[in-house]
Every structure is written in C-alpha cells, then in structure tokens.
Amino acid sequence: MEIETAQAERKPVEIEVNMVGKVDYDESRVRTIAAWVPGRIERLYADTVGVRIRKGEHLVELYSPELISGQAEFLQALQSSRQGGNAAGLLSQSTRDVVESARDKLRLLGLQPEQIRTIEETGKVMDHLTIYSPIGGVVIEKHVQEGIYIQTGQPIYTVADISRLWVLLDAYESDLPWVSYGQLVEFFVAAYPGRAFQGTVSFIAPFLNSKTRTVKLRVITDNREDLLKPEMLVHATLRVRPDAQGQMTMPEMAGKWLCSMHPDVVADGPALCPVCGMKLLPAEELGIRTNPSPLLPLVVPASSVLWTGRRAVVYVRVPDKMVPTFEGREIILGPRAGDFYLVLGGLQEGEHVAVKGAYRIDADLQIQAKPSMMNPQGLKIPSGHEGHSMQDNILSGKE
Ligand SMILES: [Zn+2]
Numbered sequence: 001m002e003i004e005t006a007q008a009e010r011k012p013v014e015i016e017v018n019m020v021g022k023v024d025y026d027e028s029r030v031r032t033i034a035a036w037v038p039g040r041i042e043r044l045y046a047d048t049v050g051v052r053i054r055k056g057e058h059l060v061e062l063y064s065p066e067l068i069s070g071q072a073e074f075l076q077a078l079q080s081s082r083q084g085g086n087a088a089g090l091l092s093q094s095t096r097d098v099v100e101s102a103r104d105k106l107r108l109l110g111l112q113p114e115q116i117r118t119i120e121e122t123g124k125v126m127d128h129l130t131i132y133s134p135i136g137g138v139v140i141e142k143h144v145q146e147g148i149y150i151q152t153g154q155p156i157y158t159v160a161d162i163s164r165l166w167v168l169l170d171a172y173e174s175d176l177p178w179v180s181y182g183q184l185v186e187f188f189v190a191a192y193p194g195r196a197f198q199g200t201v202s203f204i205a206p207f208l209n210s211k212t213r214t215v216k217l218r219v220i221t222d223n224r225e226d227l228l229k230p231e232m233l234v235h236a237t238l239r240v241r242p243d244a245q246g247q248m249t250m251p252e253m254a255g256k257w258l259c260s261m262h263p264d265v266v267a268d269g270p271a272l273c274p275v276c277g278m279k280l281l282p283a284e285e286l287g288i289r290t291n292p293s294p295l296l297p298l299v300v301p302a303s304s305v306l307w308t309g310r311r312a313v314v315y316v317r318v319p320d321k322m323v324p325t326f327e328g329r330e331i332i333l334g335p336r337a338g339d340f341y342l343v344l345g346g347l348q349e350g351e352h353v354a355v356k357g358a359y360r361i362d363a364d365l366q367i368q369a370k371p372s373m374m375n376p377q378g379l380k381i382p383s384g385h386e387g388h389s390m391q392d393n394i395l396s397g398k399e
Pocket residue numbers: 259260261262265273274275276277278
C-alpha cells in the first residue's frame with residue numbers, strides 16, 4: 001500500500017476569516033443642528049441633502065422675537081452699567097452680574113461670542129440669528145423648510161463628517177476567536193476592484209443577532225480620500241497567526257498604548273488620544289493578547305485528519321519498521337489554518353502522519369473489523385489477545 005506521509009512540524013500558519021458588511025456613518029461624527037430659540041426659518045443655506053459644508057459655515061438664518069428681546073435686555077444692562085460707574089469708574093458687583101447674565105442668556109440663545117461682541121460694540125440689535133455648522137461634512141438630512149416656525153430643540157439639519165467612516169461587518173460565532181479589538185481589517189468595495197482598504201476593529205457587539213446568528217463588528221476607517229460612501233457593500237478579510245495554543249495573539253501590540261474608543265490611535269507610551277482626549281491604555285488592558293507562546297504552532301496537513309466531529313484521528317507511521325506500519329491515534333485538534341490543522345496534543349513534532357492514504361487505511365481497518373475511526377471499538381473478538389500487525393493501534397486502548 002503506497003501511503004504518502006507528512007511530518008508534523010512547527011511553522012507559522014495563517015487563519016483567514018472572510019466577512020461581508022457595509023460602510024456606514026461614524027455615529028460619533030453625525031450631528032443634529034437644532035434651533036436654540038423658537039423662531040421662523042428665514043433662510044436655509046444648504047438647500048439640498050448631500051451638500052458639503054465646512055465647519056463654521058453659516059447654515060440657517062432664523063428670525064426670533066425672543067432673541068431680539070434678549071439683545072434688548074443686554075444692551076439695556078450695558079447702558080445702565082456705563083452710567084452706573086462710581087467715582088473711581090468701578091461698577092458695582094450687582095450691575096456687573098446683570099450684564100453677565102444678559103450676556104449668558106444670549107449665549108444660551110445660540111449667539112457666538114463674536115456676535116455678542118459686535119452687538120456690544122455697535123449697540124445694534126440683530127434681528128436674525130445665524131446658525132453655524134459645528135462640524136464639516138455633508139448634509140444627510142434636512143428636517144424643515146424655509147418659512148416655517150420652529151421650537152427650541154427642533155432639528156433643522158443632520159450633518160455627517162465622512163472623513164472617518166464605520167464599516168459594519170457580520171462575524172459568525174465560529175469567527176469570534178479570531179477577532180480582537182484593535183485588529184487590522186482589509187476590505188474591498190465594488191467601486192474600486194483590487195484596491196485594499198484598511199480599518200481597525202473598534203467594537204465587537206456583546207450579543208448575537210438572533211436572525212442572522214452573527215455578531216456585529218465595527219471597524220473604523222479613514223476616508224479623507226473620500227472614496228468610500230455609506231451603504232457601500234464590503235468584503236473584508238482578517239488574517240490571524242495563531243500561537244502554539246491555537247489562540248489569537250497580536251505580538252505587534254506588545255508595549256503599545258491605545259485609545260479605548262479609537263483603536264487606530266496607537267502610541268508607544270502613555271498619551272492622550274488626539275481624537276477624543278481620553279488617556280491611552282496599555283493594549284493588554286483592552287483585552288488584546290500580545291504575548292504568544294514562544295513556540296510556533298504544531299501543524300499537520302488538513303488531509304491527514306479523519307474526523308467524526310467528536311474525535312480527530314491521524315495515522316502515525318511507526319518508526320523503525322521495514323514495512324510501512326501505521327497506528328491510528330486520537331489527537332487534540334486545534335483550529336484549521338488554510339491547508340493545515342493545528343495539533344494541541346497527542347502528536348510530537350517530527351512524527352510522520354499518513355496524508356492521502358489515511359482514509360484508505362481506515363476503510364481497510366473497517367473491512368477487517370479492526371478498530372478504526374468509524375468504529376473505534378472494533379469487533380469484540382473473544383480470543384483476548386491482540387496482535388501487533390500493521391493495523392493494530394492504540395486507539396482501542398484509548399476508548
Ligand atoms: Zn480616542
């Protein structure tokens with residue numbers, strides 16, 4: 001019987017996980033611009049959805065009687081403070097308090113400090129309030145029309161900064177051992193075939209979707225080039241090099257510090273996140289496994305493993321035999337990595353296992369009613385002794 005064999009060896013292998021998903025807005029970069037005062041919308045500068053706006057650009061002109069009376073109060077307080085100075089030119093505390101509270105009120109009504117200064121200097125009441133955009137981005141929703149009256153807090157526009165986007169991926173339960181916060185993800189979109197985009201896993205949902213049986217992963221990606229658009233479909237790939245224990249590690253993160261909100265912010269020591277200002281934390285504190293076992297994983301070709309689902313068996317060549325002799329052995333199998341399986345126990349480095357002929361050996365054993373993978377007990381033969389022929393194996397002893 002010609003049986004091809006392969007050596008169980010330690011070498012780096014890669015697990016590839018493929019997922020699908022879609023591009024979405026970064027929720028932390030979506031703002032609703034609302035009215036701070038009740039009033040009538042005189043003008044909407046961004047007149048259609050999709051319009052690009054810069055940070056600080058004017059968006060809305062509002063006519064607000066409340067604002068006009070607020071300004072009048074402010075000017076009155078200023079005037080009385082100017083007249084009310086004592087001989088030394090100093091204002092009483094109470095006069096100053098009145099001016100400051102009138103100024104605060106204007107701020108709360110949504111006026112910018114520069115606008116309040118202009119009112120103070122010119123003594124003129126502005127009859128329209130201009131609302132400026134707090135962020136740069138695109139208008140993704142326009143909630144009102146020109147000419148209508150709105151109340152405080154009523155949304156006018158929703159603006160999204162799309163220079164950073166999310167990619168939402170669906171991971172199967174079985175993929176979860178290979179996913180980690182801070183992990184790099186490569187993805188592709190139909191609009192730019194062949195171009196690999198990159199992102200970083202920033203969130204792994206703490207629950208499964210009961211319908212799809214998948215877990216949502218959130219990936220942050222830079223979109224300053226403006227190529228990605230929300231709702232684009234994405235094919236993503238994660239590549240993991242498992243360690244000898246068959247676990248995911250990210251040794252490149254050892255000694256690194258990350259933001260718990262922005263995993264793409266990585267530093268060599270303690271620092272503040274430039275995006276959100278939070279303190280960076282050591283990678284290990286964020287659940288990232290950085291210390292792999294010093295050994296490479298022990299692997300055998302996937303084709304050498306016979307599976308029943310519960311048990312994994314390989315046929316190991318017995319050394320120092322003139323005639324090729326194999327023994328079946330139950331091994332502790334780790335994850336599959338491409339064309340290999342990791343072996344976590346039951347096999348030594350350097351041992352040879354049957355590769356393509358493994359099924360033939362097993363079939364042969366079944367025909368002879370000897371213990372095999374499909375029938376680990378073999379036939380109970382009352383003679384009570386077991387020979388040591390080619391197909392005898394330690395499998396029966398293990399059961
Ligand atoms: Zn941050």
